């Protein structure tokens with residue numbers, strides 16, 4: 001056995017805190033180590049070449065690399081070791097960056113800790129055995145969850161490549177929040193003019209199956225081979241028969257909240273959210289339907305010319321196989337009402353959210369594009385926008401930036417002037433975040449061309465006085481107290497992940513943050529991947545995002561999916577569980593805990609019933625390893641022998 005140790009300096013990332021030469025020197029005196037040296041950047045091409053050359057010249061049989069996190073570069077270095085002619089699993093990576101140099105400041109301590117970690121790695125390397133991968137076939141079908149602009153873009157890109165896609169949307173139409181917008185910054189093009197053609201493309205695409213009023217219920221399997229139960233809700237309308245004529249909605253006597261219009265105006269118990277909805281199909285909400293509440297009505301059934309109303313319709317579970325999943329579930333506005341009593345907590349009709357204001361501005365909205373005060377229908381003169389409501393506010397535990405608020409406040413101020421030329425907009429802001437292309441110019445236009453008055457500071461109080469809303473704040477630039485009599489106040493409310501995002505994440509076995517935004521695998525290098533192979537993210541479900549970024553991320557996720565599935569089959573990791581069948585007692589505790597259904601029962605020639613791991617299904621999570629009472633399911637690459645060797649080495653030092 002001939003072990004080579006390489007100590008990466010990572011420029012100054014490691015070398016500024018760890019004496020890498022000293023670590024290499026210490027390694028030279030470790031048992032079985034035949035070569036040790038430092039490398040400035042081991043992941044660079046010359047760095048990898050150094051490792052290959054040393055393996056070849058010194059006839060090394062195992063490699064230990066002290067560098068960064070294996071999550072970052074382990075695959076890279078396995079390839080390097082393979083290129084040097086070794087089995088890629090005769091490689092051990094020791095993390096002296098995240099675990100040492102980035103968290104310690106004392107050089108001597110950091111260096112000693114690095115030496116200990118290298119010794120531990122060498123001990124483990126001694127116990128390594130060559131491992132080989134196998135291949136599994138991939139299901140050439142993709143699930144996209146969420147039909148906002150991000151889900152639409154991802155579905156279209158994937159479908160255009162020839163792969164069949166199922167797009168699952170929980171509302172009765174696709175379009176998401178973009179369908180609620182009037183015009184879009186920074187170009188002020190009409191939102192529905194750019195969105196509607198895409199929605200129609202989805203409906204007409206031969207490779208896309210669109211399922212609205214549907215949600216993911218259960219997910220099993222693993223990358224390339226997911227099995228998903230989709231719950232298709234009962235809507236009392238036969239989608240194949242409904243022609244979208246709106247007759248049922250017109251005649252329906254049952255009133256219901258208008259969610260599409262954010263509670264401005266009312267809807268009906270059976271309705272189509274907006275005229276450009278895709279699919280253009282009515283949905284009946286039983287909780288508001290007189291037939292289901294009082295047992296009497298059925299007007300919709302009588303007036304429907306297509307015989308599409310079916311009160312007996314039942315919820316269905318549809319089970320399908322998919323090779324990859326794109327999650328694009330977007331955002332909801334943060335519920336500001338409970339944490340901002342000083343803004344009225346939702347009691348004042350003339351204090352509205354920015355999304356409600358979008359609907360007021362929109363020609364297809366409940367007021368037909370006529371901006372009016374909800375309290376009396378009058379056209380407002382003074383409109384006050386308050387930025388960062390529920391964003392960048394440590395006092396309520398929400399330090400995050402909503403990333404679109406500054407821009408859409410400027411947009412709405414411009415549109416207010418366009419709608420009501422003698423109006424005056426005021427924008428209270430903390431500071432302007434307008435980083436993307438054309439954004440800074442856009443916010444300047446709002447001020448210079450459209451006369452919006454920007455006041456730097458937070459608003460402390462809003463209260464009603466003589467039919468108007470008094471907005472009291474501080475202008476931190478002049479240090480003056482400001483009081484504005486407003487006819488309408490628009491709260492620029494921050495974003496949260498869509499309701500239920502955390503629950504969906506748990507079903508998919510992916511991570512999420514405290515706002516339930518879904519976590520990417522690496523913020524810079526793997527921004528659309530999740531930590532679960534085969535599951536990708538697109539749009540605002542990953543964090544607040546505008547439309548251009550949502551579309552770009554959706555296309556990125558689509559290209560990852562196409563790249564993954566285009567191979568037809570995939571190499572599996574050999575780091576899987578393996579049952580020692582001689583010692584297995586056949587209790588099948590392992591089978592109970594396995595999340596991948598990777599353990600089957602097998603009868604041996606001597607008649608004993610024992611556990612057997614289906615390697616192509618096993619993901620090496622180690623749960624069976626822990627659950628096994630006699631401890632006879634080692635995980636290849638993480639055997640007791642190997643773990644004990646490194647632990648003993650640490651204890652010995």
Ligand SMILES: Cc1cc2nc3c(=O)[nH]c(=O)nc-3n(C[C@H](O)[C@H](O)[C@H](O)COP(=O)(O)OP(=O)(O)OC[C@H]3O[C@@H](n4cnc5c(N)ncnc54)[C@H](O)[C@@H]3O)c2cc1C
Pocket residue numbers: 145146147148149150151168169170171173174175176177178181183184185186214215216328329330331332354355358404408411498499500501504538539540541545546547548550
């Ligand atoms: C007031 C306001 C104005 C804005 N104006 C602009 C602008 O002018 N320009 C701009 O670039 N950006 C603007 N934005 C941002 C823009 O709305 C987002 O960038 C965009 O909507 C993100 O798209 P998305 O598809 O990621 O999410 P969404 O639009 O939120 O779509 C997500 C979809 O997923 C569905 N869904 C959620 N959960 C599930 C589930 N569990 N199962 C199935 N389906 C699910 C939802 O019903 C929805 O249809 C604005 C935002 C706000 C709040």
